[in-house]
Amino acid sequence: MSLLDLSISELGRGLRAREFSSVELAGEALGRAESLDGRLGSFLRTTPELALEQARAADRRLADEADPPALCGIPIGHKDVLCTRGVETTAGSRILEGFRPPYDATVVARLARDGAVVVGKMNCDEFAMGSSNENSGFQPTVNPWDEERVPGGSSGGSAAAVAARLTVAALGTDTGGSVRLPASFCGVVGVKPSYGRVSRYGVIAFASSLDQVGPLAKTVEDAQLVLSCIAGPDRRDSTTSPAPVSDLAGALREGVRGLRLGIPREYVEAGLEDGIKAVFESACRWLEAEGAELVEVSLPSTEYALAAYYVIAPAEVSSNLARMDGIRFGPGEPQAPSLLEAYELARNRGFGPEVRRRVALGTFVLSSGYYDAYYLRAQKVRTLVAQDFSRVFERVDALISPTAPTPAFRLGERTHDPLAMYATDALTLPANLAGISGLSVPAGFTAGLPVGVQVLGPYLGEAMCLRVGAAVERAADVWRRVPAGFDG
Amino acid sequence: MVAHLSRLARLGLTDAEMEAILPQLRAILAAVDRLQEADVSGVDATAQIGGLYDVMRDDQVDPGLTAEEALANAPSHEAGLLRVPAIQ
Amino acid sequence: MAELQAVIGLEVHAQLLTRSKMFCGCRAEYLGLPPNSNTCPTCLGLPGALPVINRRAVEMTIQTALALGCRIPEFSKFDRKNYFYPDLPKGYQISQYDLPLSLGGHLEFEVDGERRSCGITRVHLEEDAGTLHHAGEIHTAKFSLVDLNRAGVPLMEIVGEPDLRSPREAPQYLRALRQLLLHLGVNDGNMEQGSLRCDANISLRPRGQRELGVKVEVKNMNSFRSLEAALEFEVRRQSAVIESGGTVHQETRGWSEVEQATVSQRSKEEAQDYRYFPEPDLPPLQVSRDLVERLRGALPEPPLRLRDRLRDQHQLGEEQAALITERPQDAAYFEAMVAAGAPPRSAANWQLGPLQALCKDAKLDIEHSPVPAVELAALVRMVEAGEVSGTTGREVLVEAFAMGRSPVDLIRERGLIQVSDAAQMQAWVDGAILQLPKAAADFRSGNDRALGPLVGAVRKASGGVANPDLASRLLRERLGRGGG
Numbered sequence A: 001m002s003l004l005d006l007s008i009s010e011l012g013r014g015l016r017a018r019e020f021s022s023v024e025l026a027g028e029a030l031g032r033a034e035s036l037d038g039r040l041g042s043f044l045r046t047t048p049e050l051a052l053e054q055a056r057a058a059d060r061r062l063a064d065e066a067d068p069p070a071l072c073g074i075p076i077g078h079k080d081v082l083c084t085r086g087v088e089t090t091a092g093s094r095i096l097e098g099f100r101p102p103y104d105a106t107v108v109a110r111l112a113r114d115g116a117v118v119v120g121k122m123n124c125d126e127f128a129m130g131s132s133n134e135n136s137g138f139q140p141t142v143n144p145w146d147e148e149r150v151p152g153g154s155s156g157g158s159a160a161a162v163a164a165r166l167t168v169a170a171l172g173t174d175t176g177g178s179v180r181l182p183a184s185f186c187g188v189v190g191v192k193p194s195y196g197r198v199s200r201y202g203v204i205a206f207a208s209s210l211d212q213v214g215p216l217a218k219t220v221e222d223a224q225l226v227l228s229c230i231a232g233p234d235r236r237d238s239t240t241s242p243a244p245v246s247d248l249a250g251a252l253r254e255g256v257r258g259l260r261l262g263i264p265r266e267y268v269e270a271g272l273e274d275g276i277k278a279v280f281e282s283a284c285r286w287l288e289a290e291g292a293e294l295v296e297v298s299l300p301s302t303e304y305a306l307a308a309y310y311v312i313a314p315a316e317v318s319s320n321l322a323r324m325d326g327i328r329f330g331p332g333e334p335q336a337p338s339l340l341e342a343y344e345l346a347r348n349r350g351f352g353p354e355v356r357r358r359v360a361l362g363t364f365v366l367s368s369g370y371y372d373a374y375y376l377r378a379q380k381v382r383t384l385v386a387q388d389f390s391r392v393f394e395r396v397d398a399l400i401s402p403t404a405p406t407p408a409f410r411l412g413e414r415t416h417d418p419l420a421m422y423a424t425d426a427l428t429l430p431a432n433l434a435g436i437s438g439l440s441v442p443a444g445f446t447a448g449l450p451v452g453v454q455v456l457g458p459y460l461g462e463a464m465c466l467r468v469g470a471a472v473e474r475a476a477d478v479w480r481r482v483p484a485g486f487d488g
Numbered sequence B: 001m002v003a004h005l006s007r008l009a010r011l012g013l014t015d016a017e018m019e020a021i022l023p024q025l026r027a028i029l030a031a032v033d034r035l036q037e038a039d040v041s042g043v044d045a046t047a048q049i050g051g052l053y054d055v056m057r058d059d060q061v062d063p064g065l066t067a068e069e070a071l072a073n074a075p076s077h078e079a080g081l082l083r084v085p086a087i088q
Numbered sequence C: 001m002a003e004l005q006a007v008i009g010l011e012v013h014a015q016l017l018t019r020s021k022m023f024c025g026c027r028a029e030y031l032g033l034p035p036n037s038n039t040c041p042t043c044l045g046l047p048g049a050l051p052v053i054n055r056r057a058v059e060m061t062i063q064t065a066l067a068l069g070c071r072i073p074e075f076s077k078f079d080r081k082n083y084f085y086p087d088l089p090k091g092y093q094i095s096q097y098d099l100p101l102s103l104g105g106h107l108e109f110e111v112d113g114e115r116r117s118c119g120i121t122r123v124h125l126e127e128d129a130g131t132l133h134h135a136g137e138i139h140t141a142k143f144s145l146v147d148l149n150r151a152g153v154p155l156m157e158i159v160g161e162p163d164l165r166s167p168r169e170a171p172q173y174l175r176a177l178r179q180l181l182l183h184l185g186v187n188d189g190n191m192e193q194g195s196l197r198c199d200a201n202i203s204l205r206p207r208g209q210r211e212l213g214v215k216v217e218v219k220n221m222n223s224f225r226s227l228e229a230a231l232e233f234e235v236r237r238q239s240a241v242i243e244s245g246g247t248v249h250q251e252t253r254g255w256s257e258v259e260q261a262t263v264s265q266r267s268k269e270e271a272q273d274y275r276y277f278p279e280p281d282l283p284p285l286q287v288s289r290d291l292v293e294r295l296r297g298a299l300p301e302p303p304l305r306l307r308d309r310l311r312d313q314h315q316l317g318e319e320q321a322a323l324i325t326e327r328p329q330d331a332a333y334f335e336a337m338v339a340a341g342a343p344p345r346s347a348a349n350w351q352l353g354p355l356q357a358l359c360k361d362a363k364l365d366i367e368h369s370p371v372p373a374v375e376l377a378a379l380v381r382m383v384e385a386g387e388v389s390g391t392t393g394r395e396v397l398v399e400a401f402a403m404g405r406s407p408v409d410l411i412r413e414r415g416l417i418q419v420s421d422a423a424q425m426q427a428w429v430d431g432a433i434l435q436l437p438k439a440a441a442d443f444r445s446g447n448d449r450a451l452g453p454l455v456g457a458v459r460k461a462s463g464g465v466a467n468p469d470l471a472s473r474l475l476r477e478r479l480g481r482g483g484g
Ligand SMILES: [Mg+2]
Pocket: C095, C126, C157
């Protein structure tokens, strides 16, 4: 039993009752990372000095303030795409080795404001491009439930560390499923907020029109507490919604009685592994037993979503990564004989194969003569995908499906087949194209591997996702299970 | 095609790398060609979700970075300026 | 072969006089700052940083477009223009591609007194790049140094139609545009320092032919003179190519001040593929009709109309009216002087003559003149009324300007008001005739030039306050040459 097995509200009670201090809690997280992460590779670096400083400040607040924030003193990890002032931030890429941002991402600042304690920067696929964490420029992360398997990506470090109780919660980013997929593979909760619900300022961009920061945590309530802290408008991100954040905490207690939940036919009719199907079906039965009405719905443009995604995301990538030129940051190639060679050497050495592939692809779909056939057409298909969701949300309160067609796959299994890797995200990426809310909640296991259920809610429907997610969590009753070897 | 893309995107791919990437790009583009089957007649393009317009800030000066902070991550600088190899 | 005709269009980039940059809170004023001391994560292009649109820059652009008679579409957006260059930190410039803030206007200008009009394709908004420094020529220097203080300064691009027909017209068009920008208060018009920059497209075709010839883009002209010289050079160069049976290549050429020639920079084959696409970090703009009407209502009088009005209203000369309306602060100063009762022509003379010289020496803008318009108007009124001489007036103005004092106060304090009282003057006249008997005799016998020393003696005896006109009238009467 470790303190890190507890939920945030349990930890909060302990901290307030002085059963343990934030410094002790951070010490335990860092100690576990020190002794156990050699097997996982979930941290790119721990931040013991920052953690100690923040934990001390949190302990003072816990002593002084009548009502300190829920996250005060809680250890948290940041996916390495989040700029953290003075702390090396690489986005899992060699091209950013040594980069210490002179500023904090808005989400990093908001968590600090509420007294959360940063224990480290979490490993991820390079620039968040990947579904397995094998594309990290530094090290792969493995799945704590089976160290031969991937944790999912791209927020695999965040998911694996929460599952293995190396941190209480962590932030990830979700561009096509990068929070939900690793959450499903690692047996934790992961929320993808609606586009614009959480600030992207200071988040190293993958695809700007799709990226959202979201929490990974052991429970739906933990995820809600982190989300409530980071959500809301930010004057530094013009794409954040000005709408106030709804009562997310209240949603957890509401239950699903009377809700109509849609099951998208296109998400369940083909390609699901039996074990996944079985867990999903039992989740459906629980929800019905709790009083929800389940209906089949159709999202007919789903068949084009993957193609649209793999045009739009690379297009934005090719532009977003142009600033990685080795002039203002990164190792660069300052001794190259010419500027052109400096650019090419720095980028060739700095980028891994997946990043090069997507930059090349994105450059192609935007280049003259191809723009209309690829990029513009993909944007129109994006409209169709969004319209599908708007249409079904007129009839249902939320959608449920498996998060992924399979449980965690083996390391190396899909690395040589980009298309197979891309298909991993088939059930998650339509939500990014449409900008709607979603989460993945653990619902059971198949052959010892966790299986997540995905809940999709309308635009700014985070409360609805949490409400349904909490019901699945209560019925599944699996969140206290700890992967073998991490339970001591 | 790949050589042109490699140059445009400053990827500096070697011949071997180009040879490796070409079939992958072909396969992805073939898969992405699915798009051509979608009926998008009369459909507007979506560049952004959220339906926001006119998000602007007032014309106010905010404190930024010191020159020291601006250069702190640069691999090469001189007399307060970023240094880059010859522009040919 | 038919005579060749030049077809010229100008693209002008004007930095906007906002307080902050286009997409971040750094200062828009960057000149004279230590290198790289005016940046933030956004304009430095750091990973994760995002742009936010400066509302004032949008308004200035719309207002300029309205002054040029452009249409303001209801929907506009920003796009990314992708290319690598060390002065472009993000690897793309945020600009506007297919939906600019404005479309389709025109600019009136004059060439040798004749009024012309040139179409305006569009006015759009973008961000400036940083600056590069190198030893010697850019392409031979071993390395370059980058300063990003300027990166992200709001830049308005005014694209003109290819309506100009001779190199002579280009600087005149640019002058008129510059004047308009000055009157709108959106740009400082400084071409040397690059806050106003101009590129030109030029092609030749046989007169009478409709299709355009092959277009060459010319850059690096940082004065009206070099703009005209570069275009004249291109006319000569392209004519020679065509007349010798060759074809002009589509390319970009740079004007070299040293060689007084354009030099090839980039051919069409190496042309960039900018891969424009909508900027995902910025929601589009929906320009409300209310805003457009509010900005239209706040437009200043167009410079050419202001010039004509001041000329007609105050009987100014053509040249004088043009000079006084060159810049809005000149016109404002002038109108303030007239409002304060100064006769318009004299007011213009004093302003364009002594005052402008003093401002120039002191490197002060007229709006910061230590002698404000009301004070100068009072001085001009005294001179006109004969209360002080023009000479004294000018001397006092110099002192007043240097001391930051009122010229009229100085005149009063020093008792410099001219005496125009005949009785008081009579004694000084008599004294002068006694003092200079030879001059008196000479004048009496018809030598007009002898009057000068006598008037001088009167002025001297008076301590400089004797009205010279009255003095000479009284001397004439006394010496028997009155009434003639
Ligand atoms: Mg431009």
